[in-house]
Amino acid sequence: MNLEDPKELQQVLGQWEVETVDLRPRVSEAIKESPKRELADLAAELQAMRQEVTELRRAVAVLQAELARTRGYARTRNDRITPFAPTESLIRLS
Amino acid sequence: MADFFDDDNGLMEKAAGGRSQAFDALVGRRQHRLQRFANRMLGGDSGDAADVVAAAFVRLWEIRATFRQTGSVESWLLATVYRLCLDCLRNRSRCLTENLPQDEKGSPDASTVAGVVEAVALGEAVRQAIMELPESHRAVLILSVYEELSYEEIAAALEIPPGTVASRRSHAVAMLRRKLAAWEEGR
Numbered sequence: 369m370n371l372e373d374p375k376e377l378q379q380v381l382g383q384w385e386v387e388t389v390d391l392r393p394r395v396s397e398a399i400k401e402s403p404k405r406e407l408a409d410l411a412a413e414l415q416a417m418r419q420e421v422t423e424l425r426r427a428v429a430v431l432q433a434e435l436a437r438t439r440g441y442a443r444t445r446n447d448r449i450t451p452f453a454p455t456e457s458l459i460r461l462s
Numbered sequence: 463m464a465d466f467f468d469d470d471n472g473l474m475e476k477a478a479g480g481r482s483q484a485f486d487a488l489v490g491r492r493q494h495r496l497q498r499f500a501n502r503m504l505g506g507d508s509g510d511a512a513d514v515v516a517a518a519f520v521r522l523w524e525i526r527a528t529f530r531q532t533g534s535v536e537s538w539l540l541a542t543v544y545r546l547c548l549d550c551l552r553n554r555s556r557c558l559t560e561n562l563p564q565d566e567k568g569s570p571d572a573s574t575v576a577g578v579v580e581a582v583a584l585g586e587a588v589r590q591a592i593m594e595l596p597e598s599h600r601a602v603l604i605l606s607v608y609e610e611l612s613y614e615e616i617a618a619a620l621e622i623p624p625g626t627v628a629s630r631r632s633h634a635v636a637m638l639r640r641k642l643a644a645w646e647e648g649r
Contacts, residue, residue, distance in 0.1 A: 377635065380642065381607055383585035384592070387508060388497040394516050395489050399482065399523045 470535035478526045485526070489519050492536055495609055496543050502604045503547040505593045510550055518542040533618045540619035544601055551597065591641035599634040606631050 468476065468484070470491070476484035493515060500511035518539055522529065529538075592600055598620075605616045606627075613631075617624040 372639070377639065378607065380584065381588055381592075381638075383581055384502070384506075384588040385585065386498050386501040386506060386511075388494045388501070389508070389512060390490075391493045391497070391512060391516050391519070392486055392489050394512075395519045395523075396482065396486060398516060398520045399485070 474522075474526065474529055474535055477523070478529065485519075485523055488535070492539055493519070495536075496539055499540065499601075499604055499609060500543050500547055502592065502608065503544070503597070503601060504550060506589055514543055514546040514550055517546055537615070537618040540605070541621060544620060547601075548597060587642060587645045591638050591645065594641060595634055595637055599630045599637070602627055602630040603634040603638070 468487070470488060473484045473488040473491075477488065496515045496518065497508075497511050500514045501508055504510050504514070521542060522535075522539065592603065595603065601620055602616055605611045605619065606613075611619070613624040613627045616627045620627070622630075
């Protein structure tokens with residue numbers, strides 16, 4: 369066989385044949401059940417989102433507590449304000 | 463039914479409205495190409511191919527109300543089948559090149575006509591050579607050679623640029639030629 373010839377190559381590749389079946393009954397049967405599955409998926413998703421919201425609330429509470437604790441340690445106003453840049457070279461006016 | 467005259471998008475619109483007959487018509491229209499594609503991607507496993515294609519149609523049905531497709535419905539289906547085939551290949555524990563339904567074809571009895579034996583052996587060699595291609599190249603080759611899709615259609619289905627389709631096809635054909643030439647020499 370001359371595989372450099374595109375027609376012959378096509379003919380050679382054509383030797384591998386595959387069969388198909390009619391999937392309509394199977395798909396039809398499957399989609400009858402899909403609304404139930406969709407509802408179950410939605411319920412699971414809602415449950416996961418609720419869980420996530422609860423965890424976020426807990427994280428926010430921890431952060432708020434940490435913030436309050438840190439502020440408690442800072443005695444002066446200057447200590448409580450976090451500078452956006454190094455302040456060594458700045459001139460204090462007051 | 464009037465579904466016969468609708469294009470795929472028209473059938474999807476009817477399906478979104480709850481008409482399962484329209485979806486049935488779409489399945490009937492598109493299932494064979496998808497099965498051939500999946501079957502060859504999976505090395506001739508028609509059972510897995512049917513599973514994959516059925517799963518793609520069920521997925522399409524589930525998202526019918528929100529389905530928005532810039533390309534064709536068939537592109538979406540081909541893309542989904544391709545992804546499911548890749549998942550299927552990853553999940554297989556057995557070796558693909560050894561699991562094939564070749565025994566019925568590959569071991570003919572003594573009374574089989576020589577020409578048929580030759581054709582079957584060649585078909586098996588082609589199957590093995592294609593299965594040895596990288597999956598990305600295999601998909602391009604199957605859609606191009608067996609399904610005769612254009613580069614643009616393949617690009618839309620596999621979500622790659624048309625230039626990549628052309629280069630992958632060229633590489634795949636070159637690899638196939640080498641593999642089949644080696645097979646012929648080794649006989």
